[in-house]
Amino acid sequence: MITTRYAPYGALKNNTLNERVEDFVAWVNREAEAQGLPHHIPKDPHGPIGLARFRRTLAWHIARQPGGLIALAIQYGHLRTVLDARTSSGYASRSRSRSRHRIHSVLDVETALAAADTAARLRDRVAADENISGSAARRALTAAAQVPRFKGRIVSNTFVRKASAFLARNGVVLFDNPDAFLICAFKRENALCEPDPDANAPRQYDCRPGCGNAVRTDTHARLLRERAGEIYQLSAHAPEPVGKRMRANADRLRETTETHDATAHRAEAWA
Template sequence: MHSRKNPLPPVVLGLEAGCCPDPASGRHLIYGRVFKNASDKDGNHHSAGHLREVPWVAIAPVVTAIRVLERIVPDGGLLFDAAVHAFQNAPAAPAASIRPHSLRGRIEAFAAWASSLARRLGRDHEVVPDDRHGAIGLARFRRTLAWHIARRPGGLVAPAIQYGHMRTAMSAGYAARGRDGIHELLDIETARATADTLTTLHDDLTNGVGISGPAARRAIHAAAQAPTFAGSIRTHRQARDILRNPALTVYNNPRAFLMCVYNRDRALCHRLDVTDAPRLDRCQPSCTNIARTDSHADQLRQHAQALEKQAASEAVPDPLADRLTRRAGHLLALADRHEHDCIHLQEPTS
């Protein structure tokens, strides 16, 4: 049913129409099958696979994509049925999933169609530009996925919503078992994100930006090493060397208005489990791994002002307005604490 060289894993290629029913409430869930190590009651390999015990959480764009595919394929059929998706000059056997060459062809055909539609509607700015690296293949989408997971924890990508910061989770799971798994790309993109964070911090501190928090001095020491590796992360080995260096584990978390200077022994985002990456969706205000810059303090004040404005609206019930006001006060207190405690690069760091 599936080619070993197909860039999409069997669990995706095996998805069927109806795999993502509309929920009565809450998030959409995707129900798929597991094919690896699937066996029947007699221990024989079960080629049809078994239904996953834990479904995936789906965000709106994913649900929309599934609905489009369901309109293309027969009821109960594979979402990526080769008999439906393959071009006419590339016939496929019944009940087979689409092959890599057909996927590439479909991607190129979609880009051409989208560009033609944009020109016809007079929206030339939405034409898909020619790619200097050649045709767009699915393997290149892995880089995009890795970028989002590394740089937008809890952001727009469904796995990020499901697992928070994903580098450790993905590396320990399915992706780590494949020779071309996404875990190496995740390491590279996470290392590059770390390098970019340290480079920006280094430049800010050099220009007199203040930094505060229990991990401020550790952040300063890490930023001092930024010029040695900025722009040089091209291989998995280089990325691994950076990620394994405990002095460089600095993650920017704009959603929490802070930086995490990660130390496993001090982290409050992990209470029982110990991993080599933080859970940026679980930042705790009392954690000793926290540092803030002037930029974070400005963001705290801006968000507090937005909350105060929302609380002052007549459309907001009094209990909610009280909570918003208290939250705004807390954020302003954090910003004031930064102004009082911040240190600068020219001050002694030891």
């Protein structure tokens, strides 16, 4: 007979869920030791993990992963979140008007850290003598030069406020968009993704060709070529007219890389 200290009925409460998280950590460590595995979950010096600390994990996926807004919609059960996470402020922990611990504040922190990482990667590519293209190239290079590389720190109350102020700098915050193979130097008045008037981030799922915020490096162009080649290979095994549409899409991607090759310059040329 299996015994449990948890009630077999009713909704799970915070205390019970926190206990289950700790029980899960203990189980993982026991299994790792029993199987002779080197990895385990170390004891956290800041105390139990608990549910509240999963907000950073959720925010990481929203801010940094493709389809992150969809993950938020699934988590909170509101499809409207996919349209714009910042307009969905009326439900529980997504409210901006309550506590600094709400999901929007945490999301601002993670988004700011992701933008700092994007700026650091752009600086690394510039240092490797990659070419840069796009009408926002000069603005992106200026923004990248002004952002310090994030090396890890405790996220304090002050950092939360600084993150919000950082993201509010219209035109000089860089957002990586791996799905579109570009960096968005987001400026509201230039954006073709039709952001809200007070938005401080692009609608990355609605990135459109010809936008004045787009910036590409040689790395982006290389990835575009590889993606075009993959689509061509897939089109050979697809029925018509699907294969025809796939080849047309691949041709558009290759045209984008050709535009990059024709217009890209070293960073010093954009100074």
